Amino acid sequence: MALDKLTGDTSMLFIKSEQFFDWARARSLWYLAFGIACCSLEGLIAASGPRFDFDRHGVFFRGVPRQADVLITAGTVNYKMAEIVTRLYEQMPDPKWVISMGACSNTGGPFREYPNVFLGVDELVPVDIYIPGCPPRPESVQYAFLELREKIYAQTGERLEARRING
């Protein structure tokens, strides 16, 4: 039985446990090793190296979507890739987050004139954080994870407030 059924969803025990789980999630964000175009090499693979040391933030890459919390859409999303991006997102367990990386993923970038390119990956999956640039620096990717962490902390309060209002 879920804890909120046992103790009530306004109990201190339940609220503290929710806050603890979100704190743990925010500090172990595992992203899917998946790249679409040059952004994945220029920013994401460089970011995974020892120089930037993402491990200290609890950020690691995983090879399968079922073990990943974060999908980073790094590159130009065209119609051919749409099904793959959507399928990978759906295979990830909840809760999950999406970081759109680079001008192409955000808006189509330099390829937005082409008829087979999406003008933003948010047409396919819900995006939590956008990283600007072409290509973004690894530091930008790092900053995006720190922002995502803050967003998860903020969502804890919103989620608990919504439960209180909805009873």
Ligand code: SF4
């Ligand atoms: S934003 Fe620039 S670096 Fe990234 S995929 Fe597009 S063209 Fe390549």
